[in-house]
Amino acid sequence: MWQLIRQFARTGHSDEPAPTAEDAWRNEEQKVRREILDLLGRALCIRQIDAGSCNGCELEIHALNNPYYNIEGLGIRFVASPRHADLLLVTGPVTLNMKAAVLAAYDATPAPKLVVAAGECACTGGIFSGSYAVCGPVSSILPVDVAIPGCPPPPVDLLRGILTACRAR
Numbered sequence: 001m002w003q004l005i006r007q008f009a010r011t012g013h014s015d016e017p018a019p020t021a022e023d024a025w026r027n028e029e030q031k032v033r034r035e036i037l038d039l040l041g042r043a044l045c046i047r048q049i050d051a052g053s054c055n056g057c058e059l060e061i062h063a064l065n066n067p068y069y070n071i072e073g074l075g076i077r078f079v080a081s082p083r084h085a086d087l088l089l090v091t092g093p094v095t096l097n098m099k100a101a102v103l104a105a106y107d108a109t110p111a112p113k114l115v116v117a118a119g120e121c122a123c124t125g126g127i128f129s130g131s132y133a134v135c136g137p138v139s140s141i142l143p144v145d146v147a148i149p150g151c152p153p154p155p156v157d158l159l160r161g162i163l164t165a166c167r168a169r
């Protein structure tokens with residue numbers, strides 16, 4: 001116990017500072033909230049599908065749910081079943097093993113449905129292009145409404161892509 005207290009006194013806090021009012025995302029947040037309500041007027045439900053990614057894109061998608069971005073507080077939430085989804089957010093190149101599952105999820109999503117390809121691999125195949133194990137980008141098997149480039153795309157880009165898809169519909 002005393003050893004820990006001595007260590008705290010010596011090293012201090014190593015946490016990140018709390019976001020301030022001037023923080024870039026804090027400035028955007030209210031604008032995005034208004035945009036979502038104008039566009040949708042209700043919650044947006046997203047089913048995320050990993051079609052074969054390295055999970056780098058998933059880490060950025062997970063960040064959307066943290067207390068900083070808090071997209072659930074903005075009215076956007078992730079759902080476990082495509083049957084409850086308005087939008088499919090697909091990452092990774094479509095691997096041969098995942099092709100049938102991606103198509104089944106698309107068929108199970110009620111119309112009108114949106115498809116967003118997130119990350120370079122989902123947009124173009126990325127570093128997995130030409131691999132014997134992949135069919136290609138998401139657009140090779142599904143109609144894609146919006147493609148979000150980046151390896152991986154940061155959370156704000158993901159959110160902008162999702163809103164762009166909603167706006168286009």
Ligand code: SF4
Pocket residue numbers: 052053054055056057091092093118119120121122126127150151152153
């Ligand atoms: S775009 Fe980059 S981070 Fe995303 S799945 Fe491909 S290699 Fe991984």
